[in-house]
Amino acid sequence: MRKINSKQIEYAVYRLALKAGVNLTEPCLKSLENSLKRETSASAKFALETVLENAETAKEQNMPVCQDTGVAVVLMEIGQEVFIEGKLLSDAVNDGVVRAYKEGYFRKSTCDPLTRENPGDNSPAFLHTEIVSGDKIQITFLPKGFGSENMSKLYMLTPADGVEGIIDAIVKTVELAGSRPCPPVFVGVGIGGTFDVAALNAKKALTRNPGVFSPREDVKYIEKTALEKINALGIGAQGFGGKITALGVSCLLAPTHISGLPVAVNIQCHAVRCEKGEI
Amino acid sequence: MKTLVSPFDKKDLAELTAGQTVFISGVLYTARDEAHKRVCEYVRSNKPLPFDLKGATIYYAGPCPAKEGKACGSCGPTTSARMNKYAPALFDLGLTAAIGKGEMSEEVIKAIKRNNACYFAAIGGAGALYGDRIKKCDLVAFPDLLSEGVYRLEVENFPAVVAIDSNGNSIYKNF
Structure with a gap:
């Protein structure tokens, strides 16, 4: 004891x-810098540059x-x-x-x-x-933050919907959110469990670093495919149009009932803030 | 990049086109969900408004508290779509421009067009950068709403994109 x-x-x-409250996580900053390199839309680049400058201002002045x-x-x-x-x-x-x-x-x-x-x-x-x-x-x-939380959704899919149904649910959620959640977003997904477990797992999935895929191949397939489809939507940073609509998709699984396939999609804005400690 | 000073001249707004990047300086009033609800209740009951809407620019934002030596804390834009219900009435009452983030409804676009107004998108999530460029911040209404009250801001060089121009063109339709 x-x-x-x-x-x-x-x-x-x-x-x-x-x-x-003050610092973006290092993986988030790296991901935003990479996004800026890959982005070609002028307005989206302007948004990403402003966001990166903001991260510096916050750090220097110790402001949220x-x-x-x-x-x-x-x-x-x-x-x-x-x-x-x-x-x-x-x-x-x-x-x-x-x-x-x-x-x-x-x-x-x-x-x-x-x-x-x-x-x-x-x-x-x-x-x-x-x-x-x-x-x-x-x-x-x-x-x-709630700009992104407000755009989150929970779907009670059926086993017949399968992997493609899960991917569609993730992409549909980001598409419906459009410019509102401060894209490029980070998408946490809870798959399986019950109504409540899926939602909590979607939140927990956001504590993983954006850009890191699941070690499980079938889960990685969902994450990669959903990310590619989201970035093909063209929403772009702040909804200004562009190649980068999401920084990553992170799934967390739980066993579920033979009759069901709960999928919770929790949206996180580009300001990924998450700190971990141990006692 | 073009710098615009609020209160804006509608002639200057008429020259802007959706997608254009600008800097905004001058006087802005903050208002979020609850402040909009109250302003609309005031209008319905013919109560005088605590600030003059005519010619004004509203910034959809709720700041963090200011540290000592600062005029304002972090203060980026909030999601404008939540103001869809209220915005057309405010434009019809003389509001010249709004600054927020993200798309707004067809009704808002129509109201902007018929009033030759403008909607600017500030960059969501850049709260520290915007807060740092606020040089004066005074509470003008609804102190009980805390950060959701109406604050009169004097700002310098707010980066923004013309999101819905006075002809009703929207940047959000173009992708």
């Missing part, structure tokens, strides 16, 4: 949130890279030999998020879904925990 005080978790979440600093999505893998002492885990995570959003001058974007009342501190965080083996805690912080 390893004791971890909730203060350590709170501090780790605070540090990861502060970093995530995008004003939509998102809802705080926290994925936590907790070793089952860990004993957490102190605060309730969710309180520790929330307190870390609230502090980071205040001290980082991040926008507070959470609100009541009906009254639209904003508590002004970006609470609560959306915490997903998973118990794993070992005595460590892995934390992934994903600030999720």
Whole structure:
């Protein structure tokens, strides 16, 4: 048994949130630079150049890279030999998020879904925990903006739809989103499981680096084919028209029922922000 | 690259064509979903608006808080399509231009055309760059909406693309 005080978790979440709000991930930056090299449309190039200049400004001035600093999505893998002492885990995570959003001058974007009342501190965080083996805690912080979240979809396909049905669902989602989610997008896909598991896996798929394909050949086929078809849509950066509409497609699978084939497509804008830490 | 200063002269807007890149300086008012909803409620109930829409440019944006020494925090554009419901009425009330990101509806395009207005696309996700180019930021309405309130901004050299020109041509149809 390893004791971890909730203060350590709170501090780790605070540090990861502060970093995530300001910095694009290195693989995202590389992917955007590559996109600029491959793009031929003048307006799309202008958009990509502006985005890359923005990443520099954010870093230099320690400003949020995008004003939509998102809802705080926290994925936590907790070793089952860990004993957490102190605060309730969710309180520790929330307190870390609230502090980071205040001290980082991040926008507070959470609100009541009906009254639209904003508590002004970006609470609560959306915490997903998973118990794993070992005595460590892995934390992934994903600030999720809603320009792209709004364009996400879930399909309950049938087994007959198969691989081609999955690819069509992914491409259709990006096509319908058009210019709205800040393309070039990064596409997280949850395949299989249940309605809820597919959606969570689509979100988790976004924690992988854009441009990295699955080691499983049949999954890689879906990712590569969907990416090629998306880039053939011609939407381009910001919807200005162009070759690069997506930076990558990342699928995460779960076993499912003999009657079904859930497919969740979670869209991430080009500002891929994701920080990971371990306690 | 051409620099335009807001409030815009409609004659200058008439010369722009969809796809053209420009810099925008001058005075902009921020308004997002909730502010639009309230402005339209004010209009419906004949209440005076907290800022003059005539000749104004609205920036679909909600800034991050400003750090000490800065006028404004990060402040890139938000998705304009969410304002489709409100935008035609505002153009008919005298709004000259809007700045946001992404496509807008056919109804908005028609309203832009009949009012000789213009819609510019700023680059979504470039919040730090835009925030850094805001030289003054004052809250003018709806403080309870926090970042969704209406702010009067004075800006310098906002990079943008003419997305829907005064003839109703849209960059989003061309791919």
